[in-house]
Amino acid sequence: MKLRELAHARTGDKGDTSQISVIAFDPGDYAYLAEHVTADRVRAHFGEIVQGKVLRYELPGLGALNFVLEGALAGGVTRSLSLDAHGKCLSSVLLEMEVPERQ
Amino acid sequence: MRTIRIGSGAGYSGDRIEPAVELAERGDIQYLGFECLAERTIALAQGEKLKNPESGFDPLLEARMQAVLRPCAEKGIRIITNMGAANPQGAARVTAAVADRLGLRGLKIAAVSGDDVLDRVLRDGDYALLERPGTVASLGDSILSANAYMGAAGIVQALGGGADVVITGRVSDPALFLAPLIHEFGWEWDDWDRLGKGTVVGHVLECAGQVTGGYFADPGYKDVPDLARLGFPLAEAAEDGSAVLTKVEGSGGRITVATCKEQLMYELLDPASYLQPDVVADFSSVRFAETEPNRIAVSGGTGRERPDTLKVSVGYLDSYVGEGQISYAGAGAVARARLALEIVRERLKLTRVATTETRFELIGVDAVHKGGLCADPAEIPEVRIRVVGRTQSLAEAVRIGNEVESLYTNGPAGGGGAWKQARQVVAVVSTLIPQDKVAAAVSYEVT
Numbered sequence: 001m002k003l004r005e006l007a008h009a010r011t012g013d014k015g016d017t018s019q020i021s022v023i024a025f026d027p028g029d030y031a032y033l034a035e036h037v038t039a040d041r042v043r044a045h046f047g048e049i050v051q052g053k054v055l056r057y058e059l060p061g062l063g064a065l066n067f068v069l070e071g072a073l074a075g076g077v078t079r080s081l082s083l084d085a086h087g088k089c090l091s092s093v094l095l096e097m098e099v100p101e102r103q
Numbered sequence: 104m105r106t107i108r109i110g111s112g113a114g115y116s117g118d119r120i121e122p123a124v125e126l127a128e129r130g131d132i133q134y135l136g137f138e139c140l141a142e143r144t145i146a147l148a149q150g151e152k153l154k155n156p157e158s159g160f161d162p163l164l165e166a167r168m169q170a171v172l173r174p175c176a177e178k179g180i181r182i183i184t185n186m187g188a189a190n191p192q193g194a195a196r197v198t199a200a201v202a203d204r205l206g207l208r209g210l211k212i213a214a215v216s217g218d219d220v221l222d223r224v225l226r227d228g229d230y231a232l233l234e235r236p237g238t239v240a241s242l243g244d245s246i247l248s249a250n251a252y253m254g255a256a257g258i259v260q261a262l263g264g265g266a267d268v269v270i271t272g273r274v275s276d277p278a279l280f281l282a283p284l285i286h287e288f289g290w291e292w293d294d295w296d297r298l299g300k301g302t303v304v305g306h307v308l309e310c311a312g313q314v315t316g317g318y319f320a321d322p323g324y325k326d327v328p329d330l331a332r333l334g335f336p337l338a339e340a341a342e343d344g345s346a347v348l349t350k351v352e353g354s355g356g357r358i359t360v361a362t363c364k365e366q367l368m369y370e371l372l373d374p375a376s377y378l379q380p381d382v383v384a385d386f387s388s389v390r391f392a393e394t395e396p397n398r399i400a401v402s403g404g405t406g407r408e409r410p411d412t413l414k415v416s417v418g419y420l421d422s423y424v425g426e427g428q429i430s431y432a433g434a435g436a437v438a439r440a441r442l443a444l445e446i447v448r449e450r451l452k453l454t455r456v457a458t459t460e461t462r463f464e465l466i467g468v469d470a471v472h473k474g475g476l477c478a479d480p481a482e483i484p485e486v487r488i489r490v491v492g493r494t495q496s497l498a499e500a501v502r503i504g505n506e507v508e509s510l511y512t513n514g515p516a517g518g519g520g521a522w523k524q525a526r527q528v529v530a531v532v533s534t535l536i537p538q539d540k541v542a543a544a545v546s547y548e549v550t
Binding site: 004008009010012014016019021023059061062063064068075077078081082090093 | 234391464
């Protein structure tokens with residue numbers, strides 16, 4: 001199933017770093033997300049878009065994960081050649097990620 | 104417990120104006136904040152100010168003031184904004200002129216400056232850049248501006264001085280909303296817990312409509328009613344740092360636990376260390392609860408001692424960028440678009456356009472997501488090519504768009520809607536400056 005079925009997401013930007021929240025619709029799914037949506041999987045999902053590290057911060061109280069993608073914005077909003085210089089679209093791209101069917 | 108109501112009237116420079124008027128007229132608020140200053144805007148504004156000493160502030164300042172000054176003056180609502188950009192004093196004079204035209208007498212308008220640290224970072228030697236090797240001085244003649252993200256102190260001073268309107272240059276965005284809390288509740292400057300909680304409130308308010316349903320709707324998954332009349336948020340903030348987030352009754356959009364979570368995490372790196380001039384805020388214990396529809400109680404959050412340094416945004420002339428786009432539709436659209444990209448690639452080589460970075464992409468296939476999301480791009484009914492490159496001169500940047508445009512008569516069949524652009528890039532890098540080298544200065548205009 002797509003991550004989109006379990007979570008919503010929003011992208012923010014700081015310089016050349018993109019930040020994407022992944023928030024469980026049902027807080028009960030948080031542990032499932034934490035197990036399957038790892039920093040490594042997120043890095044693989046975005047492929048060549050991310051040049052630097054991918055960090056994951058956990059916010060169990062909010063049922064949310066925060067992904068920090070370094071070097072993901074082609075030099076940052078002010079000098080990027082990207083059509084979407086802020087990376088606003090990246091949250092929806094992340095929600096396309098496949099996760100195992102929730103039992 | 105005493106509470107005050109603070110509205111958020113803009114989340115960026117070009118934001119809608121009516122929601123702020125709605126907040127002023129029907130929000131029962133005491134403060135109205137407008138966050139309008141993006142990272143590089145101040146560098147561009149500095150350039151404007153060099154051409155005309157009376158310019159260099161937000162282009163919509165006059166229109167916003169024209170719209171909200173009367174209802175705010177009538178209800179005693181105090182306005183706080185960073186629309187001063189590179190020229191807070193000039194912005195205060197323009198605001199005073201608008202007040203005069205509206206016949207509003209006795210209005211006190213404060214300009215908060217002190218954020219411009221260009222002379223200091225050039226004179227004082229080694230300010231290392233955060234994003235790459237080198238110092239601020241190494242940017243040489245390309246440097247345009249250097250502005251420190253100041254905290255709430257200047258605004259608090261202006262409010263203490265009786266200002267009805269406070270106009271700043273660069274301050275941290277949450278400070279626009281933290282300042283009235285410090286002023287009203289007399290929070291101490293080392294009350295890290297309350298300053299942290301106040302930063303939570305400021306952070307969720309600063310992007311205005313992004314917490315009331317903007318940047319959120321996803322039909323079938325996250326539905327939001329009436330986005331064309333999106334209501335902007337207001338916080339009912341209490342002395343202990345807790346708050347209720349809501350919006351004007353009957354306005355469009357919706358504020359929910361989900362919209363609040365998304366906005367709390369927006370632009371956040373480590374949730375336990377949100378670096379601000381006045382505090383290191385910790386959002387990890389923040390909780391949201393819906394007490395009734397469109398009323399969200401915020402609790403938790405805390406803070407630690409503020410950092411010793413302030414972030415400084417340094418604007419400089421980086422390069423030039425040229426770009427061209429043209430569309431193809433119908434059967435074989437993607438094949439013709441790919442041919443078009445190859446033609447432009449070869450033309451740029453043949454005509455020796457020197458670029459340091461380029462992109463050849465298909466809007467609708469792989470412009471946003473490299474690798475593409477689409478299973479079979481051959482079936483896409485229409486597609487638009489995009490060629491963009493970085494150059495060292497404007498003349499070369501212009502030639503990139505020209506090569507795309509000339510596909511009209513020299514390229515594949517059925518290319519339409521060509522568009523081109525060439526521009527100089529003003530970019531931003533950062534450095535840090537010790538807090539004690541930056542001090543806010545407040546001046547006043549009275550109508």
